[in-house]
Amino acid sequence: MSDKTSKTTRGAAKLALAAVFMFSFGYLLVPLYDVFCDLTGLRFTDEEAVALSPQELEEDTSRVVTIQFDVSMNQGMSWRVKPEMQVMEVHPGRVYTTFYSASNRTAEEMVGQAVPSVAPIAANKYLVKTECFCFDNQMIAAGETVNMPLSFMLSPGLPPNVNLVTLSYTFFDITKNASAEKQLDGVLAYK
Amino acid sequence: MSTVAAGDHHDHPESPYSIKRWLFTTNHKDIGTLYLWFAFIMFLIGGVMALVIRTELFQPGLQFVDPQFFNSMTTMHAIMMIFGVVMPAFTGLANWLIPMMIGAPDMALPRMNNWSFWILPFAFAMMLSTLFMDGGGPAGGWTLYPPLTLQTGDALPFVILSMHFMGLSSIMGAINVVATVLNMRAPGMTLMKMPLFVWTWLITAYLLIAVMPVLAGGITMLLTDKYFGTSFFNAAGGGDPVMFQHIFWFFGHPEVYILILPSFGVVSSIIPTFARKPLFGYASMVYATGAIAFLSFIVWAHHMFTVGMPLAGELFFMFATMLIAVPTGVKVFNWIATMWRGSMTFETPMLFALGFIVMFSIGGFSGLMLALAPVDFQYHDTYFVVAHFHYVLVPGSIFAIIAAVYYWLPKWCGNMYSEGLGKTHFWLSTIFVNLTFFPMHFVGLAGMPRRIPDYALQFSDYNMMATIGAFGFGLSQLLFLVLVIKAIRSGKKATSQVWEDAEGLEWTLPSPAPYHSFSTPPAIK
Amino acid sequence: MFAIKRLNAWLGLAFISVVSGSAFAGQPINMPPGVTDISLEVYNMHMIAFWLCVVIAVVVFSAMFYSIFAHRKSRGVTPATFHESTTIEAIWTIIPFVVLIALSIPATKTLIDMYDTSDYDLTVKITGYQWLWHYEYVEDGVDFHSKLQTSLSQINNDEEKGENYLLEVDNELVIPVGKKVRFLITSNDVIHAWWVPDLAVKKDAVPGFINEAWTRVNEPGIYRGQCAELCGRHHGFMPVVVRAVPEAEYQQWVAANAKPESATEYAAISE
Ligand code: HEM
Ligand SMILES: [Cu+2]
Ligand SMILES: [Cu+2]
Numbered sequence: 004m005s006d007k008t009s010k011t012t013r014g015a016a017k018l019a020l021a022a023v024f025m026f027s028f029g030y031l032l033v034p035l036y037d038v039f040c041d042l043t044g045l046r047f048t049d050e051e052a053v054a055l056s057p058q059e060l061e062e063d064t065s066r067v068v069t070i071q072f073d074v075s076m077n078q079g080m081s082w083r084v085k086p087e088m089q090v091m092e093v094h095p096g097r098v099y100t101t102f103y104s105a106s107n108r109t110a111e112e113m114v115g116q117a118v119p120s121v122a123p124i125a126a127n128k129y130l131v132k133t134e135c136f137c138f139d140n141q142m143i144a145a146g147e148t149v150n151m152p153l154s155f156m157l158s159p160g161l162p163p164n165v166n167l168v169t170l171s172y173t174f175f176d177i178t179k180n181a182s183a184e185k186q187l188d189g190v191l192a193y194k
Numbered sequence: 195m196s197t198v199a200a201g202d203h204h205d206h207p208e209s210p211y212s213i214k215r216w217l218f219t220t221n222h223k224d225i226g227t228l229y230l231w232f233a234f235i236m237f238l239i240g241g242v243m244a245l246v247i248r249t250e251l252f253q254p255g256l257q258f259v260d261p262q263f264f265n266s267m268t269t270m271h272a273i274m275m276i277f278g279v280v281m282p283a284f285t286g287l288a289n290w291l292i293p294m295m296i297g298a299p300d301m302a303l304p305r306m307n308n309w310s311f312w313i314l315p316f317a318f319a320m321m322l323s324t325l326f327m328d329g330g331g332p333a334g335g336w337t338l339y340p341p342l343t344l345q346t347g348d349a350l351p352f353v354i355l356s357m358h359f360m361g362l363s364s365i366m367g368a369i370n371v372v373a374t375v376l377n378m379r380a381p382g383m384t385l386m387k388m389p390l391f392v393w394t395w396l397i398t399a400y401l402l403i404a405v406m407p408v409l410a411g412g413i414t415m416l417l418t419d420k421y422f423g424t425s426f427f428n429a430a431g432g433g434d435p436v437m438f439q440h441i442f443w444f445f446g447h448p449e450v451y452i453l454i455l456p457s458f459g460v461v462s463s464i465i466p467t468f469a470r471k472p473l474f475g476y477a478s479m480v481y482a483t484g485a486i487a488f489l490s491f492i493v494w495a496h497h498m499f500t501v502g503m504p505l506a507g508e509l510f511f512m513f514a515t516m517l518i519a520v521p522t523g524v525k526v527f528n529w530i531a532t533m534w535r536g537s538m539t540f541e542t543p544m545l546f547a548l549g550f551i552v553m554f555s556i557g558g559f560s561g562l563m564l565a566l567a568p569v570d571f572q573y574h575d576t577y578f579v580v581a582h583f584h585y586v587l588v589p590g591s592i593f594a595i596i597a598a599v600y601y602w603l604p605k606w607c608g609n610m611y612s613e614g615l616g617k618t619h620f621w622l623s624t625i626f627v628n629l630t631f632f633p634m635h636f637v638g639l640a641g642m643p644r645r646i647p648d649y650a651l652q653f654s655d656y657n658m659m660a661t662i663g664a665f666g667f668g669l670s671q672l673l674f675l676v677l678v679i680k681a682i683r684s685g686k687k688a689t690s691q692v693w694e695d696a697e698g699l700e701w702t703l704p705s706p707a708p709y710h711s712f713s714t715p716p717a718i719k
Numbered sequence: 720m721f722a723i724k725r726l727n728a729w730l731g732l733a734f735i736s737v738v739s740g741s742a743f744a745g746q747p748i749n750m751p752p753g754v755t756d757i758s759l760e761v762y763n764m765h766m767i768a769f770w771l772c773v774v775i776a777v778v779v780f781s782a783m784f785y786s787i788f789a790h791r792k793s794r795g796v797t798p799a800t801f802h803e804s805t806t807i808e809a810i811w812t813i814i815p816f817v818v819l820i821a822l823s824i825p826a827t828k829t830l831i832d833m834y835d836t837s838d839y840d841l842t843v844k845i846t847g848y849q850w851l852w853h854y855e856y857v858e859d860g861v862d863f864h865s866k867l868q869t870s871l872s873q874i875n876n877d878e879e880k881g882e883n884y885l886l887e888v889d890n891e892l893v894i895p896v897g898k899k900v901r902f903l904i905t906s907n908d909v910i911h912a913w914w915v916p917d918l919a920v921k922k923d924a925v926p927g928f929i930n931e932a933w934t935r936v937n938e939p940g941i942y943r944g945q946c947a948e949l950c951g952r953h954h955g956f957m958p959v960v961v962r963a964v965p966e967a968e969y970q971q972w973v974a975a976n977a978k979p980e981s982a983t984e985y986a987a988i989s990e
Contacts, residue, residue: 029411175430429927502930535799559772575947636748646955
């Protein structure tokens with residue numbers, strides 16, 4: 004009997020452990036999701052400059068792709084942001100630079116974060132940014148207008164049926180979070 | 195950790211009127227009874243919420259409730275019915291039946307069994323209390339999608355906490371079932387001799403242990419996003435609101451099978467009894483259940499076809515979903531083959547089981563249509579989906595639970611229920627359930643979105659019909675209550691066999707079943 | 720006892736008449752075939768899937784009801800004892816499998832078409848707000864909000880409800896017929912979904928992310944839809960209305976509504 008009891012207890016403990024593991028697995032889904040997105044090109048996850056390999060830098064002048072620049076403001080974001088150009092015709096394999104201008108017409112200093120998104124989904128993987136205002140948050144003083152540069156390239160692997168790519172940025176107002184972070188940094192520094 | 199119950203208690207229960215008996219009981223039958231009554235009470239509360247919804251939708255225009263309250267009714271109704279009715283009712287059945295079916299004296303972990311039940315009343319009291327909080331109850335749908343759900347007022351942490359409790363309760367219940375099935379079977383009761391109800395529950399229990407914690411993780415992320423500055427689902431901080439949907443449905447699709455697999459077990463017990471013929475394809479039923487459980491982990495994104503997935507993802511989830519319909523179909527074919535050339539009678543449990551087969555299949559058919567991704571663009575988030583899941587859940591899961599109650603009630607309380615009234619209950623339920631949910635296919639196809647408190651004029655006739663059906667269905671269930679109470683208090687004495695050709699260890703016990711079932715293991719043929 | 724039996728017989732009859740009667744109320748009960756090639760394909764696939772289900776249902780339920788009729792104890796039959804047949808089980812696993820795969824093939828084709836946004840003629844950016852839509856004609860420089868026009872007194876039942884109750888907006892989305900219109904869909908706050916049944920376009924509007932969809936309308940007309948994803952209190956009150964007009968009429972409409980100043984602003988910045 005006691006043998007059976009301890010077997011039962013051990014079995015139950017294992018199952019409880021499995022449940023705990025699955026709880027962690029829920030969190031593990033977060034990095035897994037990123038990996039999945041990178042593989043399928045579903046979303047941008049690494050927001051940092053990408054080093055380009057030489058063969059990627061082979062310009063394909065025989066091909067012209069239209070790039071459309073777009074911008075949205077999220078709820079509560081009052082900046083006016085415009086792309087320098089609405090559309091550009093580009094060759095895959097060449098780095099181009101353009102900029103977005105943003106103005107903060109409020110009386111307060113504000114911090115914004117731009118989140119990029121690409122359509123069609125199939126083009127996502129092939130739009131490579133070497134420099135982008137979206138890598139960091141942007142601070143704009145009251146009433147100021149700034150020009151924010153963007154350097155990008157379409158890598159030559161872009162599927163042949165894609166002749167139009169839309170690059171869209173949504174700006175979020177993160178002034179509150181940013182100031183909270185700064186305070187926290189201050190506290191840590193003081194220590 | 196508590197130990198095996200056999201013999202460590204006095205043999206007779208205290209009086210049923212003693213509160214202490216129910217609070218501290220570790221007896222699987224007492225706990226089963228508690229679960230079942232709890233589920234019934236939640237069924238009434240969730241049912242009243244459904245009637246609030248249907249009342250507002252009786253006619254176009256806003257008549258009775260504020261749209262925000264309407265949204266919290268749809269949200270709460272779903273949470274009550276899923277976590278408060280179907281899941282506890284199944285756990286109640288498992289408690290009552292599994293030990294008797296495998297020749298065990300009790301559940302393996304009786305003390306934990308007590309906790310896993312008593313968590314529930316607190317969890318649901320907390321959930322219901324959020325309706326009275328500042329900002330109202332949760333109103334973002336039972337799917338809790340951010341960012342909308344993050345707009346909930348003071349209620350959010352309480353909603354999440356109570357869902358944690360519900361999850362904890364069902365995980366404990368599931369661990370208990372697995373421990374019982376794996377360790378407590380009478381000698382000779384091999385796995386492939388177990389009744390299908392035990393098999394389906396065993397697989398359900400594994401599903402529960404696998405996915406309830408994932409839900410817990412997801413809703414914890416919601417909580418920390420709202421109150422602790424994380425940004426799992428906030429694009430500004432590098433997160434993604436769509437990721438929540440992936441996490442939710444990774445839980446959610448196995449969850450819908452959690453809500454149906456034990457019903458398959460119930461129906462697989464009832465049909466052979468009243469067809470007087472053994473279940474057709476026992477082994478394939480077991481494999482089909484396993485296949486469904488496995489496949490249920492790789493189809494989740496069929497709930498997200500319109501969210502903007504890569505083409506390859508869309509195709510993968512479409513094909514996988516198509517696949518899952520196959521083992522589901524196999525089950526239906528097997529039940530019909532069981533009936534084929536049997537010698538059938540149609541007592542109430544059989545009627546409900548037959549109703550289950552037909553109407554669950556209707557839900558399966560609409561599921562199949564929903565699986566076609568490009569067509570789902572038209573169906574998604576309309577009343578067509580509402581019709582689909584109500585067909586699989588109401589004349590599906592709920593009918594199976596009702597069938598189970600009729601079937602085993604004489605064993606539980608020792609008295610027969612009134613057969614005539616039982617049949618009336620069946621016909622009323624069947625008429626009204628169809629009157630309620632069939633027209634929802636029509637309005638859904640014609641373009642009515644789900645979760646709206648008011649609608650365009652071309653949807654009015656069928657909405658009116660659905661509302662009438664809903665009231666009829668709700669009232670019919672009161673007849674069920676009366677019938678059950680009558681049977682408990684009086685009625686023709688049941689034999690131990692109860693049904694002429696019922697097979698299984700539970701029928702070898704006297705009716706009502708003794709407080710402790712198999713103190714010495716029975717001999718298995 | 721006899722009375723209850725009679726009652727039950729009547730209930731059985733009532734059930735049958737309810738099921739058959741419900742199809743005669745005269746309001747729409749099916750998906751519209753719509754006004755685009757894609758919507759027609761979708762409609763056809765829906766009907767094929769539906770009839771397939773009907774056929775399977777007829778076969779399976781006939782077997783079941785025949786059995787209920789013929790194999791009942793009251794007819795004095797003795798039950799058979801068979802409970803297995805690998806052949807039959809293999810057959811009814813494989814046949815559905817093949818049928819379902821066959822069903823998925825046209826679906827795959829349509830899906831690929833739906834994802835192909837190349838060679839478009841114009842782009843409209845759609846942004847969902849709690850609780851209205853914003854439309855921006857990217858190339859043509861027109862942009863405006865579009866919100867519910869039904870009066871509160873109609874909603875509160877103080878006034879008779881109009882024909883397009885809840886499906887009418889102040890500014891309709893005007894598009895040219897015969898042209899491939901590409902939609903970029905996003906949201907300002909929570910998730911919404913932009914849906915017009917006649918175009919068979921439904922796509923979620925997710926904040927921080929743009930989704931793509933497209934349509935090519937074959938017939939001029941007004942097509943109505945609604946937000947399909949729960950987005951809060953007034954989710955039921957943010958309709959979509961699309962007016963498809965001939966190309967020439969569209970150009971006139973653009974000329975009358977374009978805002979030249981947005982173009983000049985671009986010029987000023989890029990100097
Ligand atoms: C033949 C098997 C089935 C198939 C192929 C199937 C397919 C689907 C699909 C594709 C959807 C998503 C529809 C949409 O939102 O656009 C769905 C929704 C749903 N299904 Fe099924 N289904 C099946 C069986 C079941 C069963 C057995 C249950 C539960 C007992 C169930 C419960 C649900 C629920 C609750 C939803 C809606 C969830 C929500 O959005 O709130 N389904 N089903
Ligand atoms: Cu699912
Ligand atoms: Cu909405």
